[in-house]
Amino acid sequence: MASQAGRSDRAYFYTDYMDLKDAHDVYVYENRQEDIVKYTIVVIRDGGIFTINRPYIDATAVYEDTKFKPFAVAFSKDKFYVTATKTIQLFDSKFKRQDTLEDKELISPKGIYAGDNRLYVVNGKHEDPSNKTAIFIFDLDMKKISKFAEGNFVDPWSLKVNLTETMIFVSDTGAREVKIFDNERRKLVRTIPMPQHGGRQMQCRGLDIDENDNVFVALRVEGLRRQYECIRMYPKGVKYSYIFSKACHRLDLLKAFFPAENICTALKRMSRNSSIYSITKYFISFEVSITKR
Structure with a gap:
């Protein structure tokens, strides 16, 4: 691969090369030890959780379970939160599973974001007729606080919150748009329609x-x-x-x-x-x- 930049700037990470097929989500974990900062790439996929310690490219399995079907991962206060089949699973910084949340209203948890004190999850599309798309808010111990935007989505995928936790962003792949919500008013304030190609x-x-x-x-x-x-x-x-x-x-x-x-x-x-x-x-x-x- 030809490069016009120095070795440290080269794009030399590839999922095929790391033998991580069908990776579903990733989080860059920053580990500070005194004056040294180490970055670990956490990758989730069916069957387990893998880590890559930059600048190396070898992936190491840190959690394995053949029934593990994750969708998205978030991190806050030395804990990893993973949405999986009808659950939110909590892992410590060593990737040992600590807890599992099941909620009868959260049938299809998709995108997730962990803030300083709150956990945000979007419930996605599901064939179960009782399922309703919505945004759920929990505390970091996974106790439910509230939900809103019920029925506002067609097929929501990813959820992110801005740095000040004032705005919530959800990509709705079914509606082909990004929906932006005011977190204080719990109200949809803007939509960004996706462009066309061909x-x-x-x-x-x-x-x-x-x-x-x-x-x-x-x-x-x-x-x-x-x-x-x-x-x-x-x-x-x-x-x-x-x-x-x-x-x-x-x-x-x-x-x-x-x-x-x-x-x-x-x-x-x-x-x-x-x-x-x-x-x-x-x-x-x-x-x-x-x-x-």
Whole structure:
């Protein structure tokens, strides 16, 4: 792989190379010991949890269970929270399972976010007729506090909350839009419709928010031979969006290796009149295009 950047900036992480097929979600765990900061990439997939200690690329199984069917992972206060089949599972920092939450209203838990004192989970689509999509809020001991936005979604996928925990973002792949809620008023305040490609509206799946409330969405359109995939950035308060990768549809996996704040810094240097920009430090020959919304 040709590189225009130094070795430390090269994109040399690949799920196939790490033998992690069908990874479903990822979290970058920051472990501080005195003046040393170590980063561990936590990957969940059917059958277990795996870790990769940067800069190494070997994956180590830290939890294995053939019945384990996880969807998303979140972290707060040395605890990992994982949504799985009809449950939220709690793991300690050594990946030993500590607790399992089952709730009769939470039939299909999908996206999850762990804040300083609250746990946010979106209940997704399910064939059970009694199931209703909604956002659930728990404390970090997994005691239910409230729920809202009942029936507001078609097929919700990912949930993220901004740094101040004032806004909740949910990618609704069924509705082809990102829904934004005011956390204090528990009210839908904005929707971002997904763009079209080849005459078809794109699906939104992976979702993340940086410290400046810029929204990053993983998009795709299925194809007979090859599906089109890209990552789109929606800057806060700007009526433009940016496509900066056409090589990955899993935003969370992308962010594990290329932190969003670095991407934002590069994008902010762009002129609004530009049409193509190359972020060679973080992406090797990936093109970035600007589109009016």
